Amino acid sequence: MKNKLEQIRIHGRGGQGVVTATELIALAAFYEGYEAQAFPNFGVERTGAPIQSFVRLSHQAITTREQIYQPSILIIQDATLLESVDVFAGRTPETIIIINAPENKWPELKKKFKYLYFTAATEIAMEIFGKNIVNTTILGAFAKYTGLVSLESLKKAITEKFKEKGQEIIKKNILAITKNYESANH
Amino acid sequence: MENKKQLLEGSQAIAAVIKNIKPAVISAYPITPQTHIVEKLAKLKADGEADYEYLRAESEFAAASIILGASATGVRSYSATSSQGLLLMTEVIFNIAGLRLPVVMTCANRAISAPINIWNDHSDVMTIRDAGWIHFFADSNQEAVDLHILAYKIAEQLRLPVMVNVDGFILTHAFEPVIIPSSKIIKKFLPNYAPKADQFLNPKKPMTFGIFATPADYFETRENLHHDLTASLTIIKKEYKDLMHLLGRKNKDSGLVEYSGPKKPETILVAMGSVIGTIRETLKNDQRTGLLKIKTYRPFPAKEVSQILLTAKNIAVIEKAISLGQAGPLFSDIQASLPNNQLNIKNYIVGLGGRDITQKMIREIVTDVKKKNGQKIKFIGKI
Incomplete structure (x- = not known):
């Protein structure tokens, strides 16, 4: 995996912190010596609108700036998007797919994808934050299933990103991400 | 630090x-x-x-x-x-x-x-x-x-x-x-x-x-x-x-323009801004196509631009703006910098209003510019 260009696409909805999630992945990877590039694709500026955000990770300089059309990793923060957006566009047989849902409610997907993972990020977020904000939580599963960044680097990225929001917020996010990481099983 | x-x-x-x-x-x-x-x-x-x-x-x-x-x-x-x-x-x-x-x-x-x-x-x-x-x-x-x-x-x-x-x-x-x-x-x-x-x-x-x-x-x-x-x-x-x-930067360009690619290119793509990275990636293994990046647009470095472009046969000016009713502004500037030339120069309008510019589109331009006839000004990336 080390010499490969990783292309990560996150699908979510406006207000769910999709952009923050890509920033945290990029930051954690950057701490581990990767070249990283993260950028959003904003749709209309309103809460709930489907949006995508992108991260590229490589050990070589990243020059291209086109959006990600052939993701090596897909994170679906909001499973309702499966019905309205072609979230799987451009995936290959090797694409790792992580969906925020407690269980596989789409049995046909299991036949199509080799690396398909479900994670109950919403349940963890509801328990810890009291609301359905899963952008950091789901990164626990991301770290476990992809092995690209360590939980420690993600914690460091969270501490840096949320330093102005205070210790309480940092602690909760680290707790959520750790719980999600530990609940993720291959 | x-x-x-x-x-x-x-x-x-x-x-x-x-x-x-x-x-x-x-x-x-x-x-x-x-x-x-x-x-x-x-x-x-x-x-x-x-x-x-x-x-x-x-x-x-x-x-x-x-x-x-x-x-x-x-x-x-x-x-x-x-x-x-x-x-x-x-x-x-x-x-x-x-x-x-x-x-x-x-x-x-x-x-x-x-x-x-x-x-x-x-x-x-x-x-x-x-x-x-x-x-x-x-x-x-x-x-x-x-x-x-x-x-x-x-x-x-x-x-x-x-x-x-x-x-x-x-x-x-x-x-x-x-x-x-x-x-x-x-x-x-x-x-x-x-x-x-x-x-x-x-x-x-x-x-x-x-x-x-x-x-x-x-x-x-x-x-x-x-x-x-x-x-x-x-x-x-x-x-x-x-x-x-x-x-301590490794840049070797003049600050006005930056050429990268073969010494005797068949085609040169000209562009400004962030699309340069996408073009660079697309041309990585292309031995016949060069890239001219315009870093200083005004004053226009006409001499530097013409010296480089005259080494090629085909020129594709790729830009994210158009002087409506005429052509891309960079295209007009480049034409004005190249009097009496035999070059095949074409203008490709891309990315207006945030339309994503893909490597596929760049490859399409590299192919299109070589065509003998064909439109002088083309909009690339229509969905």
Whole structure:
């Protein structure tokens, strides 16, 4: 995996912190010596609108700036998007797919994808934050299933990103991400 | 901490270097996608980390007027805007140049209404390209950072305003590794601004400038401004080289244009701004196609451009703007720089209003430009 260009696409909805999630992945990877590039694709500026955000990770300089059309990793923060957006566009047989849902409610997907993972990020977020904000939580599963960044680097990225929001917020996010990481099983 | 790479959003990186450049006055009005730059600068001030006066204006017209006024009193000033905001500043933008004020601004490039569109293209800056400003185009956030330092050096040395163009969202909202030179390092290249006595308004020595010029004088003010702009090409080259050396950058380009590719190319693609990276990646294994990046757009480096383009047969000018009813502005500039040529030059309009520019589109252009006949101007990337 080390010499490969990783292309990560996150699908979510406006207000769910999709952009923050890509920033945290990029930051954690950057701490581990990767070249990283993260950028959003904003749709209309309103809460709930489907949006995508992108991260590229490589050990070589990243020059291209086109959006990600052939993701090596897909994170679906909001499973309702499966019905309205072609979230799987451009995936290959090797694409790792992580969906925020407690269980596989789409049995046909299991036949199509080799690396398909479900994670109950919403349940963890509801328990810890009291609301359905899963952008950091789901990164626990991301770290476990992809092995690209360590939980420690993600914690460091969270501490840096949320330093102005205070210790309480940092602690909760680290707790959520750790719980999600530990609940993720291959 | 110096020379240490950080992973920063483009806007944060620009704000950080502006803070280290130490302007005395910043005035702005927030507009997408420039907002994060001025938000960060306002926050740095509020947190006591910066010394400048920060004035949130009631409109872009006021913001531009405030920095015009500040600059006229002999202090370093800064603003940033986008799209409709730049259009609202237009009258003042021309005044700043006519008054020969060394203002530096960032334009986070964005499309123009109507219809309303918040995404990136170069339509905004092209409306004021004739105002008498120097225009730089950045292709990465590191380049954006470095060009702002260069901008102030050139502006203050030549008394010409400089605009640094940075693609909205694609760069302003992209996180990537960047080095922010410290104020100590910047000061070695860019000393404190110290205009001469006759270059700023001073109550102890009252004078005015820019008020009225009859046909007996106005003509020469334009002619002089034009000559000073074209003469600045030499200064930009020299200062750019010094700056790259000081910052330890590996750039080997002139600061005006940058060619990469084969020595005897069959085709050269010409472009400006962030699309350069995507083109570079597309051409990685192409032995017959070169890439010419225009870094300084005004004054237009016609000599450097023509020298490079004349080594090829086919030229594809790829741009994110169009002079409606004519062609892309860069295309017209390039044609004007190449008199009596035998080249096959075509114009490709891409990315208007944020339409993503893909490697597939670049490959399509590389193929299309070689066609004997075919349209001179083409819109690429239609869905």
